[in-house]
Amino acid sequence: MPDLGLDVLLKGKNFIRLLGGLGVALKISLISVALSIPLGILLGALMTWKNPICRAILRVYLEFIRIMPQLVLLFLVYFGTTRAFGWNLSGELSSVIVFTLWGTAEMSDLVRGALESIPAHQYESATALGLTRPQTYRHVILPQTVRRLIPLSINLITRMIKTTSLIVMIGVVEVLKVAQQIIEANRTSSPNAAFGVYLVVFLMYFLACWPISLLAKYLERKWE
Numbered sequence: 001m002p003d004l005g006l007d008v009l010l011k012g013k014n015f016i017r018l019l020g021g022l023g024v025a026l027k028i029s030l031i032s033v034a035l036s037i038p039l040g041i042l043l044g045a046l047m048t049w050k051n052p053i054c055r056a057i058l059r060v061y062l063e064f065i066r067i068m069p070q071l072v073l074l075f076l077v078y079f080g081t082t083r084a085f086g087w088n089l090s091g092e093l094s095s096v097i098v099f100t101l102w103g104t105a106e107m108s109d110l111v112r113g114a115l116e117s118i119p120a121h122q123y124e125s126a127t128a129l130g131l132t133r134p135q136t137y138r139h140v141i142l143p144q145t146v147r148r149l150i151p152l153s154i155n156l157i158t159r160m161i162k163t164t165s166l167i168v169m170i171g172v173v174e175v176l177k178v179a180q181q182i183i184e185a186n187r188t189s190s191p192n193a194a195f196g197v198y199l200v201v202f203l204m205y206f207l208a209c210w211p212i213s214l215l216a217k218y219l220e221r222k223w224e
Contacts, residue, residue, distance in 0.1 A: 006196035008186045021175035025164040032099035040107020047112040065105035078170040091172035114145045154216035158209040
């Protein structure tokens, strides 16, 4: 039977350290999502306004975040702003800032699309009933929009959890960083450790994201 190098995970607290690293990645992603959703809803609603200046500014923000790779944004925030402005940002805080910016941009575009997909007669019917614009959004538009957004928002969570693997590049001790440390510490005694350790990391990410993905599919089927 081939040696998969899984024995290194049974040494000391290696497996517990991997779980702790996964916890760091999940914490960063969930905090970012919690901040991104309300901000994205706000910006997405603003994108549907008729004000051309507001829409142009938000469009530039959206395109900038979309075009710029997340890794470059991490370097820009963690290394660039600390030197330019002289403050001291931790790797975790920098990661939350970057993923919140990215998540807000993605969420705002989802909200904009959901709002614009609402048929025009829904607005006209609400106006005919005497509802004000805030009342129209509160009682007619937003309930339909939220129903369409929840599955898409859940998919955004899984994407963000997976993308947190990039934060290892700015020194955050998350699951990939811990895996690298375990592999380096056992390079001589267990040369095949890389395969086994990264296989376990893959399974951890899968087990973290799979239930969320199933929930999104369930909600999509339920609300079709």
